[in-house]
Amino acid sequence: MSAMQEAFDRASGKKTPWNPSRKATARVKNPLPAPTSCPHCNGAVDLVNNSAIYGREYGEWPYAYACTAAGCGAYVGLHPFTAIPLGTLADGPTRAARKRAKAAFNPIWQSGRMTRGEAYAWLARALGIEKTEECHIGWFDVSTCQRVEQVIRESRQ
Ligand SMILES: [Zn+2]
Numbered sequence: 001m002s003a004m005q006e007a008f009d010r011a012s013g014k015k016t017p018w019n020p021s022r023k024a025t026a027r028v029k030n031p032l033p034a035p036t037s038c039p040h041c042n043g044a045v046d047l048v049n050n051s052a053i054y055g056r057e058y059g060e061w062p063y064a065y066a067c068t069a070a071g072c073g074a075y076v077g078l079h080p081f082t083a084i085p086l087g088t089l090a091d092g093p094t095r096a097a098r099k100r101a102k103a104a105f106n107p108i109w110q111s112g113r114m115t116r117g118e119a120y121a122w123l124a125r126a127l128g129i130e131k132t133e134e135c136h137i138g139w140f141d142v143s144t145c146q147r148v149e150q151v152i153r154e155s156r157q
Pocket residue numbers: 038039040041042043067068069072073074
C-alpha cells in the first residue's frame with residue numbers, strides 16, 4: 001500500500017509523507033526513525049491521515065503515525081512536509097503528561113527570561129540528559145514528564 005502511495009505521490013508531484021520535501025527533511029535536527037511498533041502495547045504502527053484520529057483533517061500536514069491495536073489510541077504527528085515523527089507515540093496518559101510538562105516549561109522561555117535554546121539546555125542539565133538536542137518533551141514518557149514538572153517546581157524554591 002505505501003509503495004503504491006509513494007509511486008502515486010511522486011508521479012503527481014504532491015508532497016505527502018510518502019513523497020516528502022527533501023528540504024524540510026534535511027532541516028529536522030536529530031530525526032527519530034519512523035516507528036514500527038507501539039511503545040505502549042507493542043502493536044503495529046501505520047502512517048495515516050489524521051482524519052482517522054480526529055474525524056477530520058487537522059493542520060497543514062494532516063498525517064500521523066498511529067497504533068493499529070484496538071483500544072490503544074497511541075499516535076504522534078509528523079514534522080511538516082516530512083515523514084519524520086515529532087516524537088514517540090503517545091497514548092492518552094502520555095499526551096496528558098506532555099501537555100502538563102509543556103505548560104510548566106514553556107513559560108520559562110516565553111517570559112523572555114531565557115531563550116528557548118537556553119531553557120532546553122537548562123532542562124537537559126536538570127534532567128541529566130547529556131545532549132540538549134535529545135531533550136524534547138515530545139520524546140518523554142509519563143515519568144520523565146513528571147520530572148520536568150518537579151525540577152521546575154524545585155527551581156522556584
Ligand atoms: Zn499501542
